[in-house]
Amino acid sequence: IAWGYVHYLGAYVLLFQAHFGALVVLGIGFIARSVTLSCSVPLLPVTTKRLSSVHLQHRKLRMMAQLYVFYILLAFALWVVDQKFCPSLHALPVNPQLHAWWHLLAGLNVHFGLQFVMALRQSIRDEALPATEWWGEWVIGWTVK
Secondary structure: OHHHHHHHOOOOHHHHHHHHHHHHHHHHHHHHHHHHHHHHHOOOOOOOHHHOOOHHHHHHHHHHHHHHHHHHHHHHHHHHHHOOHHHHOOOOOOOOOHHHHHHHHHHHHHHHHHHHHHHHHHHHOOOOOEEEEEEEEOOOOEEOO
16 A cells, blocks of 8 residues: 555655665675675776786676676666657657666676676686676676586
8 A cells, every 4th residue: 555655646756776786785785795705806897906816717806897887877867868858869869778778787786796796606606706697798797617
């Protein structure tokens, strides 16, 4: 009943955005902690430790986590801009389709998040380095056995 009332008041989108934003922050916190514990290097590039001293597989795993964070932050920003400025955006000669970009970027976020967790689980279970492969240099990554 309360959810229906919130929707009736027109605050549904704002409540949904706040909920989604909280999930984004919690997800980033989980990934940042996992990277720090498993790769011995922080998620953000601000560090005194040289990355050349970190094993290549750990650097690849860290890159997966960084892309996870990048894609969800960009997707969330585009989604909020689309919600707030929808009439102005539709008045442009070419509609930027920010909602469609949100779906694409959120899908990439899910891909990198799942691949990161699978590689991390595999490395913990096998007591080995995480095994990842990349298409291109750093375009799309996946876990391998």
